[in-house]
Amino acid sequence: MATTIAPSNDEMTKEEWEARQELAACYRIFAMMGWDEAIFNHITVKVPNEDGAFLINPYGLHFSEVKASNLVKIDIEGNKLDGSEFPVNKAGFVQHSLFHKHLKDAHCIIHTHTTATMAVCSMEGGLQPVNFYACNFIGRISYHDFEGVTVREEEGERLLENLGDNRILMLKNHGPVLIARSLPLALIQYWALQRACEIQVATMTAGDPVVVSQEVVDVHQRDLFQTQASAEPGRAEFDAWVRQIDKIDTSWRE
Numbered sequence: 680m681a682t683t684i685a686p687s688n689d690e691m692t693k694e695e696w697e698a699r700q701e702l703a704a705c706y707r708i709f710a711m712m713g714w715d716e717a718i719f720n721h722i723t724v725k726v727p728n729e730d731g732a733f734l735i736n737p738y739g740l741h742f743s744e745v746k747a748s749n750l751v752k753i754d755i756e757g758n759k760l761d762g763s764e765f766p767v768n769k770a771g772f773v774q775h776s777l778f779h780k781h782l783k784d785a786h787c788i789i790h791t792h793t794t795a796t797m798a799v800c801s802m803e804g805g806l807q808p809v810n811f812y813a814c815n816f817i818g819r820i821s822y823h824d825f826e827g828v829t830v831r832e833e834e835g836e837r838l839l840e841n842l843g844d845n846r847i848l849m850l851k852n853h854g855p856v857l858i859a860r861s862l863p864l865a866l867i868q869y870w871a872l873q874r875a876c877e878i879q880v881a882t883m884t885a886g887d888p889v890v891v892s893q894e895v896v897d898v899h900q901r902d903l904f905q906t907q908a909s910a911e912p913g914r915a916e917f918d919a920w921v922r923q924i925d926k927i928d929t930s931w932r933e
Contacts, residue, residue: 694727699747701862702734703931704917706745707924708866709791714873715742716792721768723775724787724862731755733779735772737765746933755780770830777835778858784846787865789857795876800849809888812875814899821845825852847872863913870916 702724709715709722718739726732734750735757736742752761755776757769771790778785799806808817823841826834829850842848846858847868855872859865882888891899924931 692728695729695752696747698724698727699734699750700932702750703745703747704921704924705862705866706736706742707928707931708920710741710743711920711924711927712870712873714791714793717741719768719771720791721771721775722787722789722862722865723772723779725779725785726752732760733775735767735775737763738768738771739766743928746931748933770828773832774829774835774838774856777832777838778842778856781839782858784860785858787859787862789865789869790854791869792854793873793876795873795880797852797854798880799876800854801852805849805851806875807879807888808891808893808896809882810875810878811899812871813879814891814896815871815903816847816875817893817896817900819845819900820847820849822849822851825850829853861911861913863911863917865913866920867913867916 702722705722718741721735723733723735726734731754733753733755735753736745737749737751740749749763749765751759751763751765751767753759753767753772757767757772757776759767774790775788778788805822806813806816806820808814821842823838826837829838838848848856848858850856855869857865857869857872859868879888
């Protein structure tokens with residue numbers, strides 16, 4: 680992804696500006712896809728080479744209004760580090776901070792409330808092996824019972840315990856939390872999860888789905904992950920979506 684020159688700021692590194700542009704692009708992609716939810720939900724990333732610093736969307740702006748320059752830099756408690764004029768929804772960062780703090784590979788975290796993902800999170804049994812994309816995730820996602828809005832720190836221990844070694848946590852009756860070691864990887868995985876949920880909802884509405892056997896799921900995942908073993912998984916797809924949002928508006932780069 681081509682980057683523009685960072686604004687004049689002695690305290691901002693080239694790496695931070697690139698991370699800001701990448702995250703701003705991701706927010707615009709979510710808006711283009713219709714995965715936004717008014718001014719709510721979050722995508723967060725770690726600031727490269729800076730322990731305990733993260734980027735998050737400014738509270739009050741729609742995803743389509745996010746720019747590289749108006750993303751807010753915060754610490755692990757959600758406190759602002761960059762003097763931004765925009766507020767931060769600290770309550771919404773509670774679960775993100777938990778995973779960023781305890782998981783070394785949690786570079787990017789996505790939490791959404793799309794209709795399809797919330798519908799599957801609200802189904803008994805959750806995601807089922809009833810379509811191509813769903814088979815990507817069987818055995819690789821975890822579930823957490825609904826305890827109300829996730830603003831209480833004491834729920835954190837249960838969230839971590841239920842996540843286990845997986846990197847997708849389906850909050851029952853709520854929505855997914857997806858964790859990845861890079862933003863492009865998080866985005867392509869989220870896209871596949873969204874498609875899996877959309878197709879499951881459509882299939883179950885139409886009639887009884889054909890369930891894929893575990894044996895076939897195992898073969899599917901073996902071959903899929905071998906094929907995807909590139910140096911930077913998700914980058915080609917991410918760059919293609921960036922070209923699409925640039926046709927709409929390039930202000931995210933500012």
